[in-house]
Amino acid sequence: MFKRSLTISDYLLILVNLMPLYGVWFLGWDAKRIFIVYCMETIIIGVINVLKMSFVTLFIKKKDVWENNGGTSIQSGWLFVFFFIAHYGFFVFVQTQLFFAITNMMPNNSLFMKYSKIPQLLGKDGQMMLFIFMAYYAVQSFFTFFSSGKYKNVSMGRLLFEPYARIFIQQFIVILGSFFLVFGASKIFIIILL
16 A cells, blocks of 8 residues: 655645635635635646646757657647647636536626626635635645756656646536535535535
């Protein structure tokens, strides 16, 4: 059996994720706002991943191995970056559309108007949590990717798919959790979310 010790970064991530749980259960925060922060956290992770991929492309390797249909070819690092933006962006788009449709938080049918209203939907609690998550992921990336030297040897393919486990889990949580929100069980939802 593989046993891994928790790092300082792991403990900090646990602490950061317990804050919204405490806020919803004991401070009366709105679970829907925290869920929007959770969706935005996925975007933060995607943006940081784009920055990491761009850094590797600009300063370490201009090209890398692209695997497709059992074959391989050497492609520009920018292909990986643009593919990630389109593909990951699509998953984030679907996730947020599902959430907005199920919770009916935004009755406006315009796709892009929904996204422009996110800052006001977050409220002060949500904005504070979003800032904390942004700071955490920026610091974590600095230490685990840049300061550690991982960027020197990582493949673009690995970077490309690194955030996807989170997206697949999140798609399930969005669908399940949104039903809890719709039926007024926001405290149960926040436990499922975190």
